[in-house]
Amino acid sequence: MSDKVRLASVGLGRWARVLARGAQRGDKVELYSCFSRDPGKRAAFQQEFGIERSAGSYEELLADPAVEGVIITTPNDTHMDVITQALRAGKAVYTDKPIAHSLEDANRIAAVVAETGGVFAVGHSSRRLSGHREMKRWIEDGRLGEVSLAEANFSNERGLELTPQTWRWYADKSPGGAFIQLGVHHADTLQFLLGPVKNVTAQARKLYTKSEVPDAIMAILEFESGALGYIGTGWASPGVYTMNLLGTKANLMYDLDFTHWDESHLADDWSTLKSQFYGESVRQPVELPRTDMFREQLEEFGLAARGEATVEVGATEAVRALAVVRAVIESSARGGQAVSLDEVIDSAQASPALA
Amino acid sequence: MSDKVRLASVGLGRWARVLARGAQRGDKVELYSCFSRDPGKRAAFQQEFGIERSAGSYEELLADPAVEGVIITTPNDTHMDVITQALRAGKAVYTDKPIAHSLEDANRIAAVVAETGGVFAVGHSSRRLSGHREMKRWIEDGRLGEVSLAEANFSNERGLELTPQTWRWYADKSPGGAFIQLGVHHADTLQFLLGPVKNVTAQARKLYTKSEVPDAIMAILEFESGALGYIGTGWASPGVYTMNLLGTKANLMYDLDFTHWDESHLADDWSTLKSQFYGESVRQPVELPRTDMFREQLEEFGLAARGEATVEVGATEAVRALAVVRAVIESSARGGQAVSLDEVIDSAQASPALA
Numbered sequence: 001m002s003d004k005v006r007l008a009s010v011g012l013g014r015w016a017r018v019l020a021r022g023a024q025r026g027d028k029v030e031l032y033s034c035f036s037r038d039p040g041k042r043a044a045f046q047q048e049f050g051i052e053r054s055a056g057s058y059e060e061l062l063a064d065p066a067v068e069g070v071i072i073t074t075p076n077d078t079h080m081d082v083i084t085q086a087l088r089a090g091k092a093v094y095t096d097k098p099i100a101h102s103l104e105d106a107n108r109i110a111a112v113v114a115e116t117g118g119v120f121a122v123g124h125s126s127r128r129l130s131g132h133r134e135m136k137r138w139i140e141d142g143r144l145g146e147v148s149l150a151e152a153n154f155s156n157e158r159g160l161e162l163t164p165q166t167w168r169w170y171a172d173k174s175p176g177g178a179f180i181q182l183g184v185h186h187a188d189t190l191q192f193l194l195g196p197v198k199n200v201t202a203q204a205r206k207l208y209t210k211s212e213v214p215d216a217i218m219a220i221l222e223f224e225s226g227a228l229g230y231i232g233t234g235w236a237s238p239g240v241y242t243m244n245l246l247g248t249k250a251n252l253m254y255d256l257d258f259t260h261w262d263e264s265h266l267a268d269d270w271s272t273l274k275s276q277f278y279g280e281s282v283r284q285p286v287e288l289p290r291t292d293m294f295r296e297q298l299e300e301f302g303l304a305a306r307g308e309a310t311v312e313v314g315a316t317e318a319v320r321a322l323a324v325v326r327a328v329i330e331s332s333a334r335g336g337q338a339v340s341l342d343e344v345i346d347s348a349q350a351s352p353a354l355a
Numbered sequence: 356m357s358d359k360v361r362l363a364s365v366g367l368g369r370w371a372r373v374l375a376r377g378a379q380r381g382d383k384v385e386l387y388s389c390f391s392r393d394p395g396k397r398a399a400f401q402q403e404f405g406i407e408r409s410a411g412s413y414e415e416l417l418a419d420p421a422v423e424g425v426i427i428t429t430p431n432d433t434h435m436d437v438i439t440q441a442l443r444a445g446k447a448v449y450t451d452k453p454i455a456h457s458l459e460d461a462n463r464i465a466a467v468v469a470e471t472g473g474v475f476a477v478g479h480s481s482r483r484l485s486g487h488r489e490m491k492r493w494i495e496d497g498r499l500g501e502v503s504l505a506e507a508n509f510s511n512e513r514g515l516e517l518t519p520q521t522w523r524w525y526a527d528k529s530p531g532g533a534f535i536q537l538g539v540h541h542a543d544t545l546q547f548l549l550g551p552v553k554n555v556t557a558q559a560r561k562l563y564t565k566s567e568v569p570d571a572i573m574a575i576l577e578f579e580s581g582a583l584g585y586i587g588t589g590w591a592s593p594g595v596y597t598m599n600l601l602g603t604k605a606n607l608m609y610d611l612d613f614t615h616w617d618e619s620h621l622a623d624d625w626s627t628l629k630s631q632f633y634g635e636s637v638r639q640p641v642e643l644p645r646t647d648m649f650r651e652q653l654e655e656f657g658l659a660a661r662g663e664a665t666v667e668v669g670a671t672e673a674v675r676a677l678a679v680v681r682a683v684i685e686s687s688a689r690g691g692q693a694v695s696l697d698e699v700i701d702s703a704q705a706s707p708a709l710a
Contacts, residue, residue, distance in 0.1 A: 146562070146563060146591070148562045148563060148570065148571040148589050148591045148592065149508070149510065149571055149573070149587050149589045149592070151506070151508060151585075151587050153504070153506060153599070153601075155504065155601055157633065160603065201556055201557075201558055201575070201690075201691035202556075202575070203556055203575050203577060203583060203693070205577075205581065205583060207501070207503045207581055207582070208501060208503060208603055215503065216503040216504055216582075216583050217583075218504070218575045218583045218585050220556070220557070220558050220573045220575065220691070222558060222560075226560065226562055227562070227571075228558060228560060228571050228572075228573050228587075230506075230573050230585060230587055232504050232506050232583075232585055234503050234504045234601050236501070236503045236601075236603050237503065237504070237601035237602055237603060237605075237606055238601075238605060238606050238631045238632060238633050238634075238635070240599070240601065240606060240631075242599075244508070244595070244597075246508075246510055246589050246591075246592035246593075246595065247592055248515065248563055248591050248592060250592075250593060251592055251593050251595060257636055257637075259634065259635075259636050260636070270636065276593045276595075277593060278512065278593050279593075279614065280593070280614075281612055281614050281615070281625065282612075331691070334692075335556075335692055335693045336556035336575070336686065336691045336692055336693040337689075337690055337691055337692050338558070338690045338691040
């Protein structure tokens with residue numbers, strides 16, 4: 001038997017396959033089992049990734065002592081039950097972002113993590129992109145100076161393709177639409193780079209999607225540091241993934257070709273980070289070490305399950321990213337009025353009965 | 356005597372020289388006279404641009420029947436007096452943007468334009484940049500589809516260099532700081548591209564400038580079309596000038612090297628417009644015909660002074676651009692609450708006694 005950490009995939013859709021490919025690019029974790037309610041999906045997933053076994057029920061999977069951790073890619077509104085069940089069964093849990101569809105569920109998950117002392121990781125992978133890691137180095141070593149404006153966009157065409165058969169169509173399952181699915185990445189990455197968000201001013205509109213959720217959202221974030229951040233996110237255009245940081249000493253512009261997002265081992269080849277200092281007419285490309293965000297986060301998670309690593313993005317970070325989503329929705333409903341992030345987090349804790 | 360339209364420069368600082376060079380690159384207008392209260396500046400300006408005469412007072416300049424139009428680059432808070440005096444003297448008037456420092460002054464200027472029937476042009480030059488003209492064509496012929504998100508940034512380092520000796524230091528002379536000086540360009544260009552703005556949600560902060568005015572401003576614009584727009588503008592970083600349009604059929608990304616802004620006949624050589632359609636991994640450069648925004652607007656103005664052309668940006672457009680600035684300031688003061696553009700324009704008209 002190999003010494004790789006034995007993980008099981010739960011929820012075997014498109015994203016489970018992207019993550020499975022990421023895990024199999026490395027040598028630290030092994031896809032040992034899998035579960036979906038659909039036996040056909042289980043069989044196909046086993047075959048595609050050479051997985052020896054699958055479980056006939058989630059309970060059966062969690063009862064298997066060989067399973068060290070689960071990789072959850074079920075719909076956002078199922079996260080709380082699926083995650084807390086696994087934590088209570090003593091399994092380490094990795095879940096795709098966002099941590100949950102609601103801040104109330106997210107807070108309950110955080111409480112169970114604290115209560116069980118379990119290993120819990122959330123797939124806010126984008127902060128691991130080589131360009132963002134490099135931005136962090138420039139901030140920390142002072143090359144950027146003080147950042148006053150940080151601007152990011154994450155958009156694609158999914159809103160135009162949604163149908164009532166997909167859970168992302170529904171406001172109660174995916175509140176915030178494009179923002180909870182795409183913008184939440186930047187909500188995490190910007191806090192990774194610039195520290196905690198203080199408040200959020202936003203407008204969210206449903207323009208061209210036929211679904212129930214907004215497909216055009218713009219949000220202004222004020223950070224506790226004083227910096228202003230912007231996240232634009234849409235679901236009605238060709239794919240865009242950008243972030244620009246404007247500092248008193250230099251600017252950094254990051255641009256990643258979204259069509260290569262899923263192949264995280266190649267994404268760096270399709271992205272550019274450029275620096276701009278005063279008086280330079282041509283922006284200089286910054287060399288980026290190659291990374292592989294999906295592989296890295298699953299290996300970190302696997303090692304953490306054995307106590308050999310620490311999870312970078314856990315419940316605390318994921319709750320703050322989701323709180324930005326909630327603040328965006330509330331600010332837009334209040335005509336743009338700034339909504340405090342702490343207030344949003346506290347009020348979700350104060351009303352545990354609300355879903 | 357040449358048949359060129361005879362114009363006179365008023366206010367002979369840095370910007371007057373940029374515009375004079377623009378005018379002299381063409382063959383339709385002639386710098387015939389000039390005025391500044393400082394005789395030394397007048398002499399230097401005459402010498403630099405080969406201008407035969409200057410006036411000892413503004414009244415003398417306006418009394419010269421040979422002067423067909425004036426080019427005004429005096430501080431924003433002097434615009435109303437300088438402009439209305441010239442209009443009442445029967446001169447065509449070109450003024451640098453913004454039309455005035457306050458919406459009340461702007462409304463008074465608009466009233467005098469209407470009353471005198473004079474020719475009046477405002478230097479919202481950036482909408483003439485080749486990239487923006489091309490964007491307009493893509494919108495009009497349907498290549499972009501429906502635009503849901505439009506994002507723009509115009510920033511530079513001026514806020515770090517301001518001193519109490521410069522009028523831009525003061526909140527009563529340059530309210531809105533970086534936004535009234537830089538952001539106002541995008542406020543005009545975005546309305547040129549996407550139609551009227553309905554309301555504005557904004558946060559303005561004074562972070563790194565020692566002056567009285569904000570140097571970090573982010574604004575979300577809702578257009579009457581439904582589209583959302585974003586303008587970011589800062590005064591504490593190397594120069595940035597960008598605009599991205601995200602449409603249901605394609606995206607357009609425009610990036611202009613700010614260090615070449617003043618040399619508008621070369622700016623196109625330092626700018627790129629790229630298109631992105633679905634499934635394309637590499638954005639395609641869009642060829643841009645060469646333009647010269649400063650020359651063009653002054654030639655259009657000169658010909659308009661003779662009734663041989665129509666001014667593209669007059670009081671109406673300039674008031675709407677300045678109204679965005681006012682709405683930004685008010686929204687930020689109200690904690691981000693959306694401020695209606697029509698409300699802002701109407702309330703400035705209702706209180707003519709306020710400066």
